[in-house]
Amino acid sequence: RINGERLWDSLMELAKIGATPKGGVCRLTLTDLDKQGRDLVTRWAREAGMSVTIDKIGNGFMRRPGRNNSLPPIMTGSHIDTQPTGGKFDGNYGVLAGIEVVRTLNDHSIETEAPIEVAFWTNEEGSRFVPVMMGSGVFAKAFTLEHAYAATDTEGKTVKDELERIGYIGDQEPGDHPIGAYFETHIEQGPVLEDNQKTIGVVSGVLGIRWYNCTVTGMEAHAGPTPMALRKDALQVAAHLMQEVVACAHRHPPHGRGTVGMVHVHPNSRNVIPGQVKFSIDLRNATDAECESMDQDIRAVATKLSTKTGLPIEIEMVSNYPAQVFHPDCVDAVGRAAAKLGYSHMPVVSGAGHDAVYMARLASAGMVFIPCKDGISHNEIESAEPEHITAGCNVLLHAMLERAGT
Amino acid sequence: RINGERLWDSLMELAKIGATPKGGVCRLTLTDLDKQGRDLVTRWAREAGMSVTIDKIGNGFMRRPGRNNSLPPIMTGSHIDTQPTGGKFDGNYGVLAGIEVVRTLNDHSIETEAPIEVAFWTNEEGSRFVPVMMGSGVFAKAFTLEHAYAATDTEGKTVKDELERIGYIGDQEPGDHPIGAYFETHIEQGPVLEDNQKTIGVVSGVLGIRWYNCTVTGMEAHAGPTPMALRKDALQVAAHLMQEVVACAHRHPPHGRGTVGMVHVHPNSRNVIPGQVKFSIDLRNATDAECESMDQDIRAVATKLSTKTGLPIEIEMVSNYPAQVFHPDCVDAVGRAAAKLGYSHMPVVSGAGHDAVYMARLASAGMVFIPCKDGISHNEIESAEPEHITAGCNVLLHAMLERAGT
Numbered sequence: 001r002i003n004g005e006r007l008w009d010s011l012m013e014l015a016k017i018g019a020t021p022k023g024g025v026c027r028l029t030l031t032d033l034d035k036q037g038r039d040l041v042t043r044w045a046r047e048a049g050m051s052v053t054i055d056k057i058g059n060g061f062m063r064r065p066g067r068n069n070s071l072p073p074i075m076t077g078s079h080i081d082t083q084p085t086g087g088k089f090d091g092n093y094g095v096l097a098g099i100e101v102v103r104t105l106n107d108h109s110i111e112t113e114a115p116i117e118v119a120f121w122t123n124e125e126g127s128r129f130v131p132v133m134m135g136s137g138v139f140a141k142a143f144t145l146e147h148a149y150a151a152t153d154t155e156g157k158t159v160k161d162e163l164e165r166i167g168y169i170g171d172q173e174p175g176d177h178p179i180g181a182y183f184e185t186h187i188e189q190g191p192v193l194e195d196n197q198k199t200i201g202v203v204s205g206v207l208g209i210r211w212y213n214c215t216v217t218g219m220e221a222h223a224g225p226t227p228m229a230l231r232k233d234a235l236q237v238a239a240h241l242m243q244e245v246v247a248c249a250h251r252h253p254p255h256g257r258g259t260v261g262m263v264h265v266h267p268n269s270r271n272v273i274p275g276q277v278k279f280s281i282d283l284r285n286a287t288d289a290e291c292e293s294m295d296q297d298i299r300a301v302a303t304k305l306s307t308k309t310g311l312p313i314e315i316e317m318v319s320n321y322p323a324q325v326f327h328p329d330c331v332d333a334v335g336r337a338a339a340k341l342g343y344s345h346m347p348v349v350s351g352a353g354h355d356a357v358y359m360a361r362l363a364s365a366g367m368v369f370i371p372c373k374d375g376i377s378h379n380e381i382e383s384a385e386p387e388h389i390t391a392g393c394n395v396l397l398h399a400m401l402e403r404a405g406t
Numbered sequence: 407r408i409n410g411e412r413l414w415d416s417l418m419e420l421a422k423i424g425a426t427p428k429g430g431v432c433r434l435t436l437t438d439l440d441k442q443g444r445d446l447v448t449r450w451a452r453e454a455g456m457s458v459t460i461d462k463i464g465n466g467f468m469r470r471p472g473r474n475n476s477l478p479p480i481m482t483g484s485h486i487d488t489q490p491t492g493g494k495f496d497g498n499y500g501v502l503a504g505i506e507v508v509r510t511l512n513d514h515s516i517e518t519e520a521p522i523e524v525a526f527w528t529n530e531e532g533s534r535f536v537p538v539m540m541g542s543g544v545f546a547k548a549f550t551l552e553h554a555y556a557a558t559d560t561e562g563k564t565v566k567d568e569l570e571r572i573g574y575i576g577d578q579e580p581g582d583h584p585i586g587a588y589f590e591t592h593i594e595q596g597p598v599l600e601d602n603q604k605t606i607g608v609v610s611g612v613l614g615i616r617w618y619n620c621t622v623t624g625m626e627a628h629a630g631p632t633p634m635a636l637r638k639d640a641l642q643v644a645a646h647l648m649q650e651v652v653a654c655a656h657r658h659p660p661h662g663r664g665t666v667g668m669v670h671v672h673p674n675s676r677n678v679i680p681g682q683v684k685f686s687i688d689l690r691n692a693t694d695a696e697c698e699s700m701d702q703d704i705r706a707v708a709t710k711l712s713t714k715t716g717l718p719i720e721i722e723m724v725s726n727y728p729a730q731v732f733h734p735d736c737v738d739a740v741g742r743a744a745a746k747l748g749y750s751h752m753p754v755v756s757g758a759g760h761d762a763v764y765m766a767r768l769a770s771a772g773m774v775f776i777p778c779k780d781g782i783s784h785n786e787i788e789s790a791e792p793e794h795i796t797a798g799c800n801v802l803l804h805a806m807l808e809r810a811g812t
């Protein structure tokens with residue numbers, strides 16, 4: 001069993017770097033604070049006897065050798081960058097749980113057959129630079145190193161320059177070493193475990209995610225003198241379609257999700273009928289076939305609505321992350337570990353994207369979820385119970401040991 | 407008959423002050439450009455033999471004496487401030503049409519019994535300082551001079567300081583002189599005249615306007631891991647209510663108007679379920695009773711929706727401009743003038759607020775509308791036909807002569 005207090009203390013120590021007044025953490029990727037976080041985590045790894053290598057996109061690999069170092073490592077990890085109004089646990093927990101696994105093995109002088117590696121992936125959050133899950137994406141060759149290097153923040157600074165500036169541009173080629181299996185512990189970021197009063201979520205896979213920009217074009221006009229019958233009100237048509245995004249999710253149970261999170265109204269003036277409305281659509285489902293069906297559903301609704309109202313509607317897909325089913329080897333290892341340790345557990349899907357999605361393209365992969373308070377994350381009030389933090393790490397330990405061999 | 411070419415030339419000359427690349431005008435109230443506009447208009451008035459007085463809120467009164475100067479003046483006017491992306495005609499036409507009336511009387515050496523006054527009212531547009539229709543509102547004692555003086559723009563500059571700075575703070579007490587009758591010529595700012603192919607709109611009154619801020623509060627959550635059934639999506643409830651604003655207008659024909667022009671979504675992020683949505687509601691109708699009925703209608707719908715969804719909905723009224731029926735004396739004078747001159751004409755209501763609404767509280771008042779292209783105003787592409795500009799001014803001339811006596 002892992003040392004829950006030590007893991008909790010490490011989480012609180014790391015959370016001091018970029019701590020916000022409301023109890024959260026703001027540690028954007030490739031900032032000075034991110035460098036301080038990386039320095040602390042790699043110092044802890046070295047103190048635990050691990051070697052540290054950094055690849056060209058700044059991913060860190062902290063390695064504990066096995067008895068047979070020609071075997072590919074059993075890997076765990078996550079990210080330590082946060083949202084602007086992030087919490088203490090998202091990502092950070094997955095990295096520090098990995099270090100705690102190694103500290104526990106050291107405490108009990110347990111050798112593993114395969115080596116163990118703990119990774120921290122660069123820029124999972126995507127709030128400073130897009131695409132999200134950048135480091136693991138480059139590692140899995142989902143896009144090129146050059147593409148990632150060229151990404152700029154709002155000030156025009158590039159990923160490459162910022163990596164160099166904070167001294168975390170390594171010389172290892174991303175993706176150059178094989179992986180035996182990959183596990184990631186993470187807070188659920190949703191309310192399902194809490195709602196079901198379970199300690200451990202055995203993650204069977206991650207929903208496919210499609211992001212769209214939608215534009216409805218009408219005609220700007222004065223709210224007073226323009227009779228109702230002569231209006232081309234872009235917001236009214238957009239409001240209808242926004243509701244259809246949710247209806248579309250309900251038409252694709254049980255895993256369909258539909259969200260409009262971002263809206264821009266032009267000219268956004270109290271007494272002007274909106275001439276143009278742009279909004280985002282986020283569609284998710286458990287299989288690519290279901291994602292595709294939702295895509296066709298919402299496009300058909302939009303076409304009908306456009307014909308009926310005479311207002312042009314444009315729907316442009318801007319991102320497509322395919323659904324990922326995790327390998328039964330890893331999923332079952334997580335389930336067995338939870339059962340053996342006596343934790344209440346249930347199968348869940350991950351609604352959010354994670355670095356594990358990219359790792360699943362390279363090796364068998366699985367995830368361990370623990371509840372977070374009210375299902376809230378990406379928020380300074382994000383919170384998790386110490387006993388759940390401990391439980392998730394114990395499950396990780398046993399699942400990794402099963403795969404690494406002792 | 408007035409000199410249409412001279413009026414057009416004056417309009418084009420004034421439009422040079424603050425001209426925008428797209429052919430519009432940006433001459434915000436109490437700016438240096440507004441001062442230049444005021445200087446030009448008052449110079450033209452003096453050249454036409456008029457005296458000029460300025461009151462404490464910067465309203466200008468340009469006076470042509472009558473035979474009997476103990477009679478209250480027959481007044482016309484409008485405003486020369488514009489929206490940030492304004493056109494050449496909105497307001498400016500009403501002021502310059504008044505000056506053209508005087509020039510025409512001079513051309514033909516016509517004396518009137520009552521004096522003629524042409525007013526330009528400070529800050530009709532309300533885009534730099536609220537409330538809108540500020541100068542005429544102070545004049546009609548709708549609110550106090552002190553209230554208007556204290557209004558600040560986004561940089562924190564006050565109306566009083568800006569009036570002083572541009573040298574247009576007069577010593578006349580606003581509202582100190584009686585008015586015999588008030589006429590205002592204006593572009594329609596809507597599509598009704600164009601749609602009916604009429605040259606002159608005989609304005610019977612102005613719709614009552616109620617402005618509201620509406621807030622729907624839900625719970626911010628991650629768009630991925632939060633199942634549809636466990637969401638408190640503020641935008642979905644807001645989208646429903648936005649459509650009800652339009653439905654409410656349709657339930658109150660023929661003059662009911664309902665518009666949502668401004669929307670702010672929080673936190674406005676692609677993969678976050680909106681936790682709060684604020685939006686504006688603009689309700690209009692021809693009588694205060696109908697405005698009140700629309701008010702109660704939309705509040706009842708909101709209460710039902712809030713009960714059904716469990717999400718709090720707040721509706722706060724921020725402005726209330728009562729409906730104004732114009733005096734038959736003036737309305738009929740406009741109608742008779744249009745008929746006499748042989749212009750096609752129809753009765754219309756004004757959907758937009760105008761300085762004439764406040765003047766109607768002090769004297770009998772009326773308005774003359776002319777078509778504007780596609781009903782568009784508050785837009786750089788605002789456009790009106792020279793022949794309509796001429797026609798409206800001819801109607802103004804004859805209506806004023808009827809009331810002033812020759």
Ligand SMILES: NC(=O)NCCC(=O)O
Pocket residue numbers: 125132209351352353354630677
């Ligand atoms: N875990 C997480 O927040 N990923 C970001 C991508 C998404 O799922 O919206």
Ligand SMILES: NC(=O)NCCC(=O)O
Pocket residue numbers: 224271531538615757758759760
């Ligand atoms: N004429 C005009 O645009 N007035 C502003 C107030 C309003 O009617 O919305």
